[in-house]
Amino acid sequence: xxxxxxxxxxxxxxxxxxxxSQLGVILVAYDGYKREDDNGNPIEx
Numbered sequence: 001x002x003x004x005x006x007x008x009x010x011x012x013x014x015x016x017x018x019x020x021s022q023l024g025v026i027l028v029a030y031d032g033y034k035r036e037d038d039n040g041n042p043i044e045x
Contacts, residue, residue, distance in 0.1 A: 008016070037043055 035043055
């Protein structure tokens with residue numbers, strides 16, 4: 001994905017960074033969730 005940052009306002013840049021941060025947290029949490037079954041036991045891969 002390519003951003004043309006020169007054409008964005010500072011507020012828009014901040015919004016993009018905030019969204020990227022939030023998405024990163026969600027992906028990390030989901031990755032951790034996938035490693036456990038419904039009983040919280042590690043899933044063997």
